[in-house]
Every structure is written in C-alpha cells, then in structure tokens.
Amino acid sequence: MSQKPKLWISRALFPEWIDPVREWADVDAAAEERAYSPEELKRKLAGVDAAMVGLSDRIGADEVAGNTRLKVIANLGVGYNNLDIPALTAAGIVASNTPEVLNESVADYAWALMLAAARRVAESDRFVRRGGWKGSAFTAWLGPDVHGKTLGILGMGRIGRAIARRAAGFSMNVVYHNRSRLKPELEQEVAARYVDKQELMRASDFLILIVPLTPESHHAIGGAELALMKPEAILVNVARGGIVDELALVEALHAKRLAGAALDVFEGEPKVRDELLAFDNVVLSPHIASASAETRRAMALLAIENVKAVLGLGEHAGHPPT
Ligand code: DGY
Numbered sequence: 001m002s003q004k005p006k007l008w009i010s011r012a013l014f015p016e017w018i019d020p021v022r023e024w025a026d027v028d029a030a031a032e033e034r035a036y037s038p039e040e041l042k043r044k045l046a047g048v049d050a051a052m053v054g055l056s057d058r059i060g061a062d063e064v065a066g067n068t069r070l071k072v073i074a075n076l077g078v079g080y081n082n083l084d085i086p087a088l089t090a091a092g093i094v095a096s097n098t099p100e101v102l103n104e105s106v107a108d109y110a111w112a113l114m115l116a117a118a119r120r121v122a123e124s125d126r127f128v129r130r131g132g133w134k135g136s137a138f139t140a141w142l143g144p145d146v147h148g149k150t151l152g153i154l155g156m157g158r159i160g161r162a163i164a165r166r167a168a169g170f171s172m173n174v175v176y177h178n179r180s181r182l183k184p185e186l187e188q189e190v191a192a193r194y195v196d197k198q199e200l201m202r203a204s205d206f207l208i209l210i211v212p213l214t215p216e217s218h219h220a221i222g223g224a225e226l227a228l229m230k231p232e233a234i235l236v237n238v239a240r241g242g243i244v245d246e247l248a249l250v251e252a253l254h255a256k257r258l259a260g261a262a263l264d265v266f267e268g269e270p271k272v273r274d275e276l277l278a279f280d281n282v283v284l285s286p287h288i289a290s291a292s293a294e295t296r297r298a299m300a301l302l303a304i305e306n307v308k309a310v311l312g313l314g315e316h317a318g319h320p321p322t
C-alpha cells in the first residue's frame with residue numbers, strides 16, 4: 001500500500017497505545033466514549049480500511065452495505081455477539097477478537113462478584129455510607145460461606161477453566177456443564193466434574209455463567225432452570241445479559257427462590273431494569289469484568305496486532321474469532 005491505511009477506532013483509548021499506530025496508519029480515534037447510531041457506524045466504516053470497535057457497536061449487513069474498502073473489524077473483546085459474522089464474511093470483511101489475554105482478569109472479577117454477593121460487600125458499603133452503622137450487631141450481615149461450597153460453572157472454555165482453578169484455594173467442589181465435555185486431563189487440571197445442565201442447577205451453591213451468547217445460549221437460564229436452583233444459591237453472570245431471562249430472574253428473587261445474584265452484564269445494557277436496581281441482594285456492575293489496567297492494554301494491543309495482520313503489515317497471523 002503506497003498510502004497509509006485508514007483506521008477508525010470507535011472507543012476512547014489511551015494516546016500511548018495509539019501513537020505508535022500512527023506510524024503505519026492514518027488514525028481517526030474517538031476522543032470519548034459514546035454510542036453510535038447504525039447510520040453513524042455506517043458512515044464511519046465507509047472510507048476506512050480497518051476499524052477497531054467495542055462490544056456496544058453492533059455491526060451487521062446494513063452497516064457495511066456497499067462498503068468495498070473495509071477489510072477488517074477488530075473487536076475489543078473476546079465475545080463478538082455484537083458482530084454479524086456471516087454478514088461480514090459475505091462482505092469480505094475479516095473480524096477478529098481478543099481471546100486469551102483477558103482470561104485471568106475476567107476470572108478474578110467473577111470471583112470478586114461471587115464473594116461480594118455472598119458476603120454482602122456492596123450492600124454493607126451502602127449501609128455504612130448512609131450512616132446506618134450505629135453499633136455492633138452480632139447476628140446481622142450474615143451471608144453464606146464461599147469456601148467449602150459447590151461452585152457450578154456454565155461454560156468451560158478458557159475463562160471457565162481460569163475460574164475453576166481459583167476454587168482450589170477455597171476448598172470448593174467444582175461442577176460444570178459445557179457444550180462438550182473437557183478432555184480428562186483438562187478436567188483433572190481444573191478439578192471439575194462434568195454434570196448435565198439440570199444437575200448443575202441443582203448442585204450449585206454458586207453458579208457462574210461464562211458462555212458466549214449465541215441463538216442456542218439465549219435465555220439458557222430461564223424460569224425452568226432457576227426453579228431447579230437451591231433457594232440459598234447465588235447466580236453470577238459475567239458472560240452476556242442475554243444468557244439470563246431477566247424477568248424470570250426478577251421473579252425468582254422476588255419469590256426468594258434464589259438468595260442473590262451478581263451481574264456484570266444485562267439484557268438491555270447499559271440500561272438496567274428498575275426491578276433489579278431495587279434488590280439489595282443483587283450486586284450490579286457496568287460490564288467491567290475485563291477492566292484491569294493490564295488487561296485492557298493487552299486487549300487494545302492485540303486488537304492493533306490483529307488489524308496489522310489482516311492488512312498484511314503484521315508479523316504473525318490474525319486472530320479470527322475463536
Ligand atoms: C469480552 O471481552 O467479551 C468481555 O465481555 C469484556 O468484559
């Protein structure tokens with residue numbers, strides 16, 4: 001290419017990550033975070049060779065219609081349900097994601113949410129801040145122990161296994177369900193027992209969801225599944241909001257058929273249902289499971305490498321979605 005390729009970056013990244021890119025690309029980088037309408041996305045994508053986008057940028061056939069220049073869309077995330085891969089492929093556009101680099105940070109965060117929900121960290125923080133703490137209360141603020149309990153994991157990919165490995169330090173019994181069972185050596189490595197989905201729901205004291213959102217996994221946790229759970233169980237979702245039927249979850253929480261939940265992702269995010277906001281036993285966070293300083297940098301740099309690889313400027317092959 002005689003001229004530098006044009007790269008649009010939809011998310012606000014640190015200049016020190018982007019500045020080196022300017023040596024080989026003509027960069028249009030968002031200065032601040034915001035939502036883009038489908039028309040804006042289409043306009044931005046027209047006339048660039050490459051784009052780096054975030055999970056809230058939904059891109060499909062309409063957004064790339066008539067676009068003959070765009071070669072690569074690098075998603076800043078491992079999940080890529082925001083991209084219509086068949087439509088992009090049909091348009092001759094390569095999509096990439098950021099696997100591996102976020103496994104440990106997302107696993108850390110799943111544990112943070114599980115511990116916070118069990119031991120009522122967010123709720124007690126609110127209590128102290130509003131001046132509610134007037135004296136000691138020996139039998140107040142009791143939550144269930146985490147150590148020694150059964151941890152269920154729905155989705156045993158790379159992040160699921162990182163979550164499972166941490167359970168050894170808490171003497172937990174780990175059960176999992178996945179589309180396909182792990183090889184025996186991997187099962188042994190993470191000390192997890194394969195069970196069917198119903199058994200997973202029944203056995204788990206804590207259930208962590210970490211499956212990709214696909215038409216098959218949409219509402220994988222609905223009324224029927226929640227009804228199988230122990231009333232003292234806690235549900236943790238660090239996958240995608242659409243995995244859980246939120247109305248069924250609200251119903252189960254109202255009926256006290258579930259002790260609590262910790263949610264990093266929501267069906268209509270960034271909008272969170274008022275019903276969920278009203279529960280003290282639900283911990284909420286704004287889709288930040290991968291948001292450690294080191295990991296977000298690694299994700300951005302990997303996305304940049306992916307763009308370079310597809311444009312033929314990189315040292316190694318790209319990472320098509322895995
Ligand atoms: C991803 O990368 O898919 C995660 O949801 C980010 O937190």
